[in-house]
Amino acid sequence: MTQEQENLSAFVDGEYQGDDSALVSALKQDTELQDKWRRYHTIRDGLRGELPADSSIDIANSIAAAIADEPAIVAPKRRLRDLPVVGSVIPLVKQSGQFLVAASVAAVAILGVQNYNTTPEIDEPLMTAPPIAGRPQGGLAPVSLEQTRPVERTDMATLLEQRRQINALIADHERQLQLKQAQMQDSTAQEQAAEQDQQPE
Amino acid sequence: MLNLSLRFKAAATLMLAAVLFSPLCVAQEPEGDVDSPEAAVEKLSGAQWLLKMSQAVSQTNYQMSLVEQRPGSDTVPYLWRHGVFENGITMEQLSMLNGPGKEFIRVNRQVSVFEPNVAPFSLSGRIIDGPFPSDLLLNPLDLQSAYTFIAIGRGRVSGRAAQQIRIVSRDNSRYAYQLWVDEETGMPLKMNMLDQSGQLIKQIQVTQFTTSAEPHEFFSRINHEALPTITAVPLSYHQHNWQIAYMPIGMTEVKRNTHRLSVTDQVVEYAMLSDGMVEVSVYVMPISASGPQNNVYRHESKTLLNRTEGGMQISVIGEIPPQTANKIATSLVARVE
Numbered sequence: 001m002t003q004e005q006e007n008l009s010a011f012v013d014g015e016y017q018g019d020d021s022a023l024v025s026a027l028k029q030d031t032e033l034q035d036k037w038r039r040y041h042t043i044r045d046g047l048r049g050e051l052p053a054d055s056s057i058d059i060a061n062s063i064a065a066a067i068a069d070e071p072a073i074v075a076p077k078r079r080l081r082d083l084p085v086v087g088s089v090i091p092l093v094k095q096s097g098q099f100l101v102a103a104s105v106a107a108v109a110i111l112g113v114q115n116y117n118t119t120p121e122i123d124e125p126l127m128t129a130p131p132i133a134g135r136p137q138g139g140l141a142p143v144s145l146e147q148t149r150p151v152e153r154t155d156m157a158t159l160l161e162q163r164r165q166i167n168a169l170i171a172d173h174e175r176q177l178q179l180k181q182a183q184m185q186d187s188t189a190q191e192q193a194a195e196q197d198q199q200p201e
Numbered sequence: 202m203l204n205l206s207l208r209f210k211a212a213a214t215l216m217l218a219a220v221l222f223s224p225l226c227v228a229q230e231p232e233g234d235v236d237s238p239e240a241a242v243e244k245l246s247g248a249q250w251l252l253k254m255s256q257a258v259s260q261t262n263y264q265m266s267l268v269e270q271r272p273g274s275d276t277v278p279y280l281w282r283h284g285v286f287e288n289g290i291t292m293e294q295l296s297m298l299n300g301p302g303k304e305f306i307r308v309n310r311q312v313s314v315f316e317p318n319v320a321p322f323s324l325s326g327r328i329i330d331g332p333f334p335s336d337l338l339l340n341p342l343d344l345q346s347a348y349t350f351i352a353i354g355r356g357r358v359s360g361r362a363a364q365q366i367r368i369v370s371r372d373n374s375r376y377a378y379q380l381w382v383d384e385e386t387g388m389p390l391k392m393n394m395l396d397q398s399g400q401l402i403k404q405i406q407v408t409q410f411t412t413s414a415e416p417h418e419f420f421s422r423i424n425h426e427a428l429p430t431i432t433a434v435p436l437s438y439h440q441h442n443w444q445i446a447y448m449p450i451g452m453t454e455v456k457r458n459t460h461r462l463s464v465t466d467q468v469v470e471y472a473m474l475s476d477g478m479v480e481v482s483v484y485v486m487p488i489s490a491s492g493p494q495n496n497v498y499r500h501e502s503k504t505l506l507n508r509t510e511g512g513m514q515i516s517v518i519g520e521i522p523p524q525t526a527n528k529i530a531t532s533l534v535a536r537v538e
Binding site for chain 1: 330349351353367369377399455456460462463464465467469471473475480482484489498500503505507516518519
């Protein structure tokens with residue numbers, strides 16, 4: 001048992017030298033070991049300051065429950081292992097949390113085509129990621145219905161006017177950033193010049 | 202592709218190889234002595250790694266290709282070169298490689314900007330404001346009033362042995378960063394910006410880099426006479442009758458003025474807050490009939506929050522979480538004389 005714990009600890013740290021698959025299958029059998037696995041990860045994340053602000057500890061179980069509850073008429077029931085990668089499941093849950101947080105601040109709309117719901121693949125190394133056929137790249141991503149849901153479809157002109165003002169603000173923010181760079185560095189340069197002047201005396 | 206041979210002693214190469222290809226040489230390594238390759242690497246704190254990075258960025262000759270990626274938008278590739286000459290002159294070039302392009306060339310403290318449809322101009326600056334926050338590259342230790350640096354350990358990035366440093370705001374009111382620094386040279390290799398649930402919102406990844414003894418020959422082709430002269434940017438300051446009561450720890454007001462928005466021509470009262478890693482713009486203007494109501498928007502990695510109060514509209518924009526933007530917007534109070 002202690003050997004198992006040691007192996008598990010090494011595995012969590014990515015330093016396990018033995019047979020990964022044997023350990024993983026042991027892990028699948030043993031719920032006690034699974035709990036340990038989760039705790040080790042939580043501890044490690046805590047030490048690194050990586051714990052999310054809303055640390056709802058047991059994400060995996062809530063996903064499993066949510067999937068089991070999914071009505072079969074809307075979509076066929078999918079078991080966890082049918083999903084392509086577990087890694088792509090977790091962000092979905094986190095994102096819905098994100099929406100709730102934002103919604104509690106004010107009514108939310110997401111601007112333009114920047115879609116935060118379709119990009120769980122971003123963790124992949126960029127230099128090796130080939131363009132995937134059939135998936136729109138970059139700025140060509142279509143606006144999905146989901147994004148526009150929070151905006152009431154009342155007055156199109158109002159909506160456009162709002163968007164115009166938002167764009168104006170964003171453009172101005174960018175411009176101020178560029179100007180700030182020059183101004184701030186100017187003033188630090190002056191300060192440093194002043195310091196150097198004083199030093200010889 | 203990578204210039205590994207430079208300034209690399211044979212022993213160091215062996216050590217690096219042992220780390221990178223550990224499965225191949227497990228047999229040669231004595232059992233229970235797994236820590237020995239680690240011990241050979243300097244054990245530095247997060248702040249020390251950042252200091253090493255800032256020295257490397259300003260004191261060595263290098264050329265790197267890097268990409269900046271935000272979820273849902275196109276990847277932006279850059280070429281970044283830096284050269285140090287015998288007479289103490291430093292030159293830097295940053296070039297956007299996609300689309301019509303935009304190019305920055307810095308000679309000492311003069312940064313010239315070349316972009317299509319705009320006459321070239323120069324600004325004064327100690328570094329080109331590229332994908333990495335310039336204060337992080339110039340004065341990382343100054344950021345410690347707002348952020349803590351945690352050394353996480355080593356990893357492998359862009360084919361190199363790297364050290365990961367986590368940059369977390371002291372009051373957890375801003376996005377967190379993961380930064381990977383090349384173990385040998387100290388150069389930055391990768392940076393992630395993460396929101397509060399650990400979701401990636403911006404990533405900078407170096408895809409290739411070379412250091413060299415001599416500056417790149419590109420710099421010898423720069424015609425110094427042809428660079429535009431520095432445009433004076435007036436430091437205007439206007440006092441407004443409002444002030445910001447809440448600012449995240451380490452954030453200060455760096456600018457305040459009144460100007461027109463270039464798109465709508467609307468006059469706005471403006472203040473900028475900065476903590477060195479991110480800048481936040483605060484706008485106050487009269488409410489318009491069809492203007493934005495109380496909404497939070499997200500544009501790329503930026504949050505835009507609109508709030509109306511007493512006939513005025515307050516807008517907060519920046520790479521900060523919506524909660525923090527809301528705290529700033531609701532903290533605006535009338536200025537006490």
